[in-house]
Amino acid sequence: MxxxxxxxxxxxxxxxxxxxxxxxxxxxxxxxxxxxxxxxxxxxxxxxxxxxxxxxxxxxxxxxxxxxxxxxxxxxxxxxxxxxxxxxxxxxxxxxVPKDPNDAKNVVLEIRAGTGGEEAALFASDLFRMYSRFAERQGWRLELLSMSESGVGGIKEVIAVISGRNVYSRLKYESGVHRVQRVPATEASGRIHTSTATVAVLPEAEEVDVQIDAKDLRIDTFCSSGPGGQSVNTTYSAVRITHLPTGLVVSQQDEKSQIKNKAKALKVLRSRLYEMEMQKQQDAIAKDRRTQVGSGDRSEKIRTYNFRENRITDHRIGYTMHQLSEALDGNIGELIDNVVTHYQSEKLKEATAAEASR
Known part of the structure; x- marks a missing residue:
């Protein structure tokens, strides 16, 4: 050493x-x-x-x-x-410990309602507000790319870019299934419901990171069905881009301009393709490693938000905090610090073991 x-x-x-x-x-x-x-x-x-x-x-x-x-x-x-x-x-x-080359990048944040119907959509809205407030407290900038709302104020899906200093290094371990346990406002019997939402944190890929060949894209335009007034719904401003080699599809309709919608859709597509390549590399490395650190497995249940007990538990590190309302208002710095420290410690153990085996 x-x-x-x-x-x-x-x-x-x-x-x-x-x-x-x-x-x-x-x-x-x-x-x-x-x-x-x-x-x-x-x-x-x-x-x-x-x-x-x-x-x-x-x-x-x-x-x-x-x-x-x-x-x-x-x-x-x-x-x-x-x-x-x-x-x-x-x-x-x-x-x-080797640095993650993506740590300094901005991120594309994607939140989707999972199982639980309208309650899941409301929880997705809570999570989006939590990350938005956290970004604000960090002095980061949040740009909304697209949002699909439910009928009761919830969110079916939201995609945003968060820009600032070392955003990915702080948020990269937030990917996964987040679970909420609470009594819905419409539940007369007081029975606790369990719902989920999926969070994906992708490093924002620049053109230099991912080269997309125009011949690999199918671009369709259609009339927007979202907000924006009469002009939005009568012009072909919405864009759907299909990446033919992978089958990835990204739609964007929040802007009145077709050009702006296309640019936003390409930004999301580029980041998803970049993450796919990262995942391939991590999967290959994982075959020769005892643990796969920081894979951001989206199928993994990483955290539970229990309203009755006023607690958040991160299942990966066994950490619990009892300030749920404060956390949902963006006070998640301590929680994120504990998760990041845990994975840094895991990487250090692996680096030390690798050094000792040489």
């Missing part, structure tokens, strides 16, 4: 020096690549340097143990330094 850190520090110093060279500064693409690489390496290099400094201080302090007058003071100092050393080592190990 320390050989790897020393090599990384040397590369960091070399690339930092190269950024000051006129030839690199004149090449915008190269300078940008260097800048990103240096920025990515900096936290790890800084912690490694701190670690080396603490180890050097420990060596100097151990020399003081030979002096009877300084021994007690040196022993106390060593305890403090050992604690600091161990803490830095723990941070370094986490930073050494």
């Amino acid at each position: 320390f050989d790897k850190l020393t090599s990384l520090e040397s590369r960091y110093e070399q690339m930092t020096a190269e950024m000051a060279e006129p030839a690199v500064q004149a090449d915008t693409a190269k300078f940008r690549a260097h800048s990103k690489a240096v920025s990515d390496m900096q936290p790890l290099v800084e912690r490694f340097r701190e670690y080396k400094d603490v180890v050097a201080q420990m060596a100097a302090t151990e020399e003081l143990l030979k002096d009877p007058d300084m021994r007690e003071l040196a022993q106390e100092e060593l305890k403090t330094l050992e604690t600091r050393r161990d803490a830095l080592l723990a941070v370094i190990k986490v930073l050494l």
